[in-house]
Amino acid sequence: MSKPTFDIDAALQALRDGQDLTGKDGILTPLIKQLTEAAMQAELDNHLAKEATPNRKNGTTGKTMKGPVGSFELKTPRDRSGTFEPQLIKKHQTHLTDELERKILALFALGNSYQDIRAHIAELYDIELSNGTINAVTDKLLPELQAWRERDLEVIYPIVWLDAIHYKIKENGRYVSKAIYTILALNIEGKKELLGLYLSDQEGAHHWLSVLTDLYNRGVKDILIACVDGLKGFPEAIESIYPKTEIQHCVIHQIRNSLKYVASKNQKAFMADLKPVYKAATLNAAEIALDELEAKWGEKYPMVIKSWRGKWPTLSAYFKYPDYVRTAIYTTNAVEAVHRQFRKLTKTKGGFASENALLxxxxxxxxxxxxxxxxxxxxxxxxxSQMAIHFPERLDEYISL
Structure with a gap:
């Protein structure tokens, strides 16, 4: 096997002269090429030594390799009988390592467009990638995604937030709005866990029922508190699968929906009067504040007050808990944070070519x-500890007090 002939003195001088380490004309590119070819020659020598039938070397085949140091022409050794299968650089492999793919996926996970990814890779490695290549790399996430969506879940989750976010997806030549159902939970250890992502043509209690059924089939047999938006029929959908689950309507959603029906000139004053309702220290104080809100605004905005009255049992459920428990459950802030991350990823995208592209x-x-x-x-x-008191026996086998 011939030894690499990388000229270290010339490389050091080039470094002093300001030449790039990586890229098409980078200092390290010849070294990587020589080491790779030497290693492959060693693979062939080892293969020939183990062959039972006569065989010998048969020159090389050239191909362009793309790697973190740049592109270069690699001479791949061959054998006469064609039984040699190189392992370091496989026959149809064109990337030297998976580092390039990891970099592409890291850029993709930050919400970069394919155009931005191409520009970053070109700048870092002097490699020109096509959208097709980037798509092929990101498509490798799909089997992982499917396995993640089908994985077994824990038997019980103390708190689960359920919410939806909407996106435009191309279908039959036109873009249609679809709902992404997001289920975020706190497990027994108090750590956040995203249980699943589901896609549907529109948000509705019927679709949430199918989502909850899937959670049940994947092993979730009990949920203590479900934090949800004000969608009609949502509590009933939860009750049909998890009859002992306590429903907490999202206060933030309720506030947003209320403000849609309050004139813009009155919104600041209305919010000032509404805040003592949901920020009250006790349930009694909250109900007094709600009475005062109705006395002042009930005649002008009767539908808003009626909505608060109608949903009050589930909007006010969190008042039974101390402050530190309320912080965890009283809104869907936790899942809203996940949706903010999603919006950050999609802020430069008007729509998606397919469901898989979004997922x-x-x-x-x-x-x-x-x-x-x-x-x-x-x-x-x-x-x-508080939940163990409020939900007797349901946590006994999972915690010791």
Missing amino acids: KLFYAGILKASERWTHPVQNWNLTL
Whole structure:
């Protein structure tokens, strides 16, 4: 086997002269080429030594390799009988390592467009990639995504947030709005876990029922508290699968929906009077504040007050808990944070060519976001102790007090 002939002195001088380490004319490119070819020659020598029938070397075949140091022509050794299968650089492989793919996926997970990814890779490695190549790399997420969506889940989750976000997806030549159902949970350890992503033509209680059924089939047999938006029929859908689950309507959603019916000139004053309702220290104080809100605004905005009155049992459920428990459950703020991450990923995209194009982007974003979900939420042990009191026996086998 011939030894690499990389000229270290010339390389050092080039480095002093300001030549790039990587890229088409980078200092390291010849070294990587020589080391790779030498290693492949060693592979062939080892293969020939083990052959039972006569065989010998048969020259080389050239191909262009793309790697983190740049592109270069690689001479791949051949054998006469054609039985040699190189392992370091396989026959149809054109990328030297998976580092390039990792870089593409990292850029993709940050919401970069294919155009931006191409520009980054060209700048870093002096490699020109096509949209097709980038798409082929990101498509490798799809089998992982499918396995993630079908994975087994824990038997019980103390808190689950359920919400939807809408996007335009191309279907039969035109863009249609579809709902992405997001299910975020706190597990027994108090750590965030995204249980699933589901896609439907529109948000509705019927579709949520199918989502909840899927969670049940994947192993979730009990949910203590479900935090939901004000969608009609949603609590009934949850009750049909999880009859013992406590429903907490999202206060933030309720506020947003209320403001749609309040004149813009009155919104600031209305919000000032509404805040004592949902920020009250006790349920009694909240109900007094709601009475005062109705006395002042009930005649002008009767539908808004009626909505608060009608949903009050589930809007006010969190008042039974101490502050540190309320912080965790009283809104869908946690899942809203996930949706903010999704919007960040999609802010430059008006629509998506397919469902998979959207789902694989979200999955990449989830992998990135979940890197930070390694610690329990604040005051989790105290919160879990409170829940063990409010939901007797349902947590007994999972915690010891």
